[in-house]
Amino acid sequence: xxxxxxxxxxxxxxxxxxxxxxxxxxxxxxxxxxxxxxxxxxxxxxxxxxxxxxxxxxxxxxxxxxxxxxxxxxxxxxxxxxxxxxxxxxxxxxxxxxxxxxxxxxxxxxxxxxxxxxxxxxxxxxxxxxxxxxxxxxxxxxxxxxxxxxxxxxxxxxxxxxxxxxxxxxxxxxxxxxxxxxxxxxxxxxxxxxxxxxxxxxxxxxxxxxxxxxxxxxxxxxxxxxxxxxxxxxxxxxxxxxxxxxxxxxxxxxxxxxxxxxxxxxxxxx
Amino acid sequence: xxxxxxxxxxxxxxxxxxxxxxxxxxxxxxxxxxxxxxxxxxxxxxxxxxxxxxxxxxxxxxxxxxxxxxxxxxxxxxxxxxxxxxxxxxxxxxxxxxxxxxxxxxxxxxxxxxxxxxxxxxxxxxxxxxxxxxxxxxxxxxxxxxxxxxxxxxxxxxxxxxxxxxxxxxx
Numbered sequence: 397x398x399x400x401x402x403x404x405x406x407x408x409x410x411x412x413x414x415x416x417x418x419x420x421x422x423x424x425x426x427x428x429x430x431x432x433x434x435x436x437x438x439x440x441x442x443x444x445x446x447x448x449x450x451x452x453x454x455x456x457x458x459x460x461x462x463x464x465x466x467x468x469x470x471x472x473x474x475x476x477x478x479x480x481x482x483x484x485x486x487x488x489x490x491x492x493x494x495x496x497x498x499x500x501x502x503x504x505x506x507x508x509x510x511x512x513x514x515x516x517x518x519x520x521x522x523x524x525x526x527x528x529x530x531x532x533x534x535x536x537x538x539x540x541x542x543x544x545x546x547x548x549x550x551x552x553x554x555x556x557x558x559x560x561x562x563x564x565x566x567x568x569x570x571x572x573x574x575x576x577x578x579x580x581x582x583x584x585x586x587x588x589x590x591x592x593x594x595x596x597x598x599x600x601x602x603x604x605x606x607x608x609x610x611x612x613x614x615x616x617x618x619x620x621x622x623x624x625x626x627x628x629x630x631x632x633x634x635x636x637x638x639x640x641x642x643x644x645x646x647x648x649x650x651x652x653x654x655x656x657x658x659x660x661x662x663x664x665x666x
Numbered sequence: 667x668x669x670x671x672x673x674x675x676x677x678x679x680x681x682x683x684x685x686x687x688x689x690x691x692x693x694x695x696x697x698x699x700x701x702x703x704x705x706x707x708x709x710x711x712x713x714x715x716x717x718x719x720x721x722x723x724x725x726x727x728x729x730x731x732x733x734x735x736x737x738x739x740x741x742x743x744x745x746x747x748x749x750x751x752x753x754x755x756x757x758x759x760x761x762x763x764x765x766x767x768x769x770x771x772x773x774x775x776x777x778x779x780x781x782x783x784x785x786x787x788x789x790x791x792x793x794x795x796x797x798x799x800x801x802x803x804x805x806x807x808x809x810x811x812x813x814x815x816x817x818x819x820x821x822x823x824x825x826x827x828x829x830x831x832x833x834x835x836x837x
Contacts, residue, residue: 430747433738552752575748664744666805 398475422456423635423656424497424546425449425603429662430573431550436489438548440473440497440510442637443482447634448603449660451482456499458483464557466550488606493554494547494574502541502564504650521647538652539645541565546660549574562590564571565638565657570623576663581627585618586638588655596638600626603633631665686777686813687836689720692794693829696768703799704737704765705827708746709773711782712791718750719790721758723773725765728757728829741798745805749793779811785812792820796827806831811835 427439441449442456453638455478463471473485489495503525506517510532517527528535541564553572560566571582586593596618602610618638628634639656690709709723714830726740737756756762760781775782789811797803804827810820814835821832 428741428742430752431738432740432747432752433736436738509826536734549752577744577748664748666745 398423401619403434403664418464419473420444420446421448422499422501422542422544423449423660424456424461424499424544424658425633426497426546426548429546429547429548431489436550437486438489439484439486439642440546441482441484442499445481446497447605448601448621449623449633450606450664455479455481455483457501458485460499460501462498462500463577464496466491466495466554466556468559471495475502481661484560487548490550492551494549494557495545496545496557496598498543498545500543502539504537504539504647506535506537509537523616524649536651537647537649538654539647539650540654540656542654542656542658544658547573555586558585558641562587564589564598565655566590566600567580567636567657567659573659573661576628576661578628578631578663581625582661583623584636586622586624586657588622588640588642592618592620593619593638594620594622596622596640598624598636598638600636602629602630603635628663631663632663634663635659636661670735680793681813684765686752686784687834689834689836690773690775690779690792691830691832692773692833693824693831694766694768694771694796695824695827695829697801699801703801704767705796705798705801706743706765707794707796708751709792709794710746710749711785712793713818714747714789715787720782720784721750721754721761722775723761723763724751724756724758725763727765728762739797739799742803744797744803745793746795748836764827767830787812792831792833794824794828794831796824804828809837810831 422444426539433510443451446455447449452487458476458478460462461473461474465471474488476485503518506528508515508528510529519527553574557604560568566587568585568587570584576582577630595607598616605611614626618624635658637658641652641654643651645653682784695697705726711719713719740751743751758821778784792808795805804824805830806822806824807820808820810833814837816837818835819832821830
């Protein structure tokens with residue numbers, strides 16, 4: 397009897413949790429966020445998982461990885477390899493300043509009915525027309541733009557790599573993004589298509605969730621300028637994320653557009 | 667007449683001929699550990715808003731050696747690094763130095779002379795940070811007011827990577 401009610405209690409709790417708490421998280425984790433010396437390198441893990449930051453679900457596709465050097469040019473991921481659960485690559489920090497390491501995923505999702513069956517499809521705009529048969533009914537197309545980032549600074553921080561591209565959700569640091577410390581407040585700005593994104597919920601979860609019984613999520617909401625702040629409760633690698641949807645897809649048949657942003661940020665002890 | 671007698675010492679204190687001294691003793695503890703490396707350490711003076719008033723010393727392995735490789739590990743002095751260490755072109759004359767062994771390490775600084783230079787009157791903190799390879803990291807802060815009216819000693823005690831930090835102020 398006890399066992400029975402406990403089981404249903406867990407199920408009810410699981411159903412009550414917001415979707416975000418259960419969805420898989422995509423992340424990039426660098427081996428260091430501040431480096432120095434004559435020839436600095438970092439190594440980066442890139443994966444999708446439930447727990448932060450333990451690769452247990454699927455790797456991030458390396459062709460999605462884009463590294464921006466402090467001078468705004470693209471830098472190469474070196475020694476890249478994709479395993480069962482994670483991708484790994486190195487970044488050679490040949491310039492002084494802040495590097496942005498990103499994985500950008502996006503595309504179109506479609507659902508439709510054809511020949512009496514429900515079908516689902518994903519791909520890009522060029523493939524859409526021939527992918528869905530002309531006699532398909534109840535066609536629904538949505539677009540998604542997902543951006544996952546992390547940052548590494550060689551020596552003195554710089555802003556050259558942090559310029560927003562103007563598409564989807566993007567983060568603009570107000571506080572130096574590789575300069576975060578436990579107990580201190582850090583402020584960031586969230587942009588939607590290059591403009592301030594007000595009223596969006598942003599959450600931060602510290603890594604090592606495997607060794608906690610709760611996510612210990614901390615929340616903030618962007619103000620009218622798209623700005624939000626977190627005061628980090630302790631040192632560690634944090635996963636900061638936000639998501640939203642709208643009807644502003646630039647690809648014609650897609651009505652719904654899903655946008656998400658996530659960053660892995662390192663908070664150091666005082 | 668009374669007014670004059672009050673202002674006279676103040677004039678003497680700020681006159682450049684009377685150079686104030688700032689002497690620092692940093693105790694590096696003897697640690698009984700299996701793998702010992704000398705700590706990287708930094709000594710600097712912070713204003714009340716945590717901005718750096720002056721860099722006084724940074725001790726690190728300046729060459730490739732068994733103690734480590736050059737500037738690679740300097741960001742491990744985390745607070746020093748973010749508070750201005752990363753702005754420096756190392757080595758800095760009179761600031762950079764080799765790592766030091768366990769014991770009392772004495773440093774003397776003179777007003778008007780590098781690296782102390784001129785410190786505006788006000789409240790400051792002397793900050794000492796030490797980080798050791800395969801060891802710990804510790805920051806010790808010693809608040810003081812500059813300049814001192816009389817010889818004064820302010821101390822703070824570290825607990826792991828640093829021992830006592832003594833600051834002797836001479837008017």
